[in-house]
Amino acid sequence: DAKTTQPPSMDCAEGRAANLPCNHSTISGNEYVYWYRQIHSQGPQYIIHGLKNNETNEMASLIITEDRKSSTLILPHATLRDTAVYYCIVRVGSAGGTSYGKLTFGQGTILTVHP
């Protein structure tokens, strides 16, 4: 799976949009971009994933650049409960290879939402 680069930390004011960037310049054509987050001492929570097109669900939006070398996770109206470590992961979208489906988390971005 391709490696990702994220800023170590970001701040955001409550009620404002939080835009979390991720670089994945070595991404392959069959690799998806996944986002998870982890609130302190809890299990990781799935947020969203995408291949080429922008995606939106009830939690967030995912914007993937046309060359697919970077992406941005957008939390449209951040709340204090969104304070967490956010992980951007790139992984193959179909069975095969030697990774047997395991997830590999990097260091992630610590997002702190301020009142």
Add this chain to the structure above:
Amino acid sequence: DVKVTQSSRYLVKRTGEKVFLECVQDMDHENMFWYRQDPGLGLRLIYFSYDVKMKEKGDIPEGYSVSREKKERFSLILESASTNQTSMYLCASSLGGDLTDTQYFGPGTRLTVL
């Protein structure tokens, strides 16, 4: 909503004890995974299972075993707990067929071995 539950949030055991960590999912998922998470080391895969009674070793299976007698339940067993197995243990499940389906995690068990 997918629900993955783990038997304990916090557990304290002594060196040499046999430890059972239980994970249950309620979404009829085929695949289940056990990870451990340690500061600076990220997430590491211990074992996974793609069907009842089927299991495969992950990256760090030494000192662990697993059991999957029913589809919804995946147990991690520490045969003889050691202090270097102090960690956060995370169970995950995914829909099935494809091991790269989205994985959903339980709340985690923080195990301390004294």
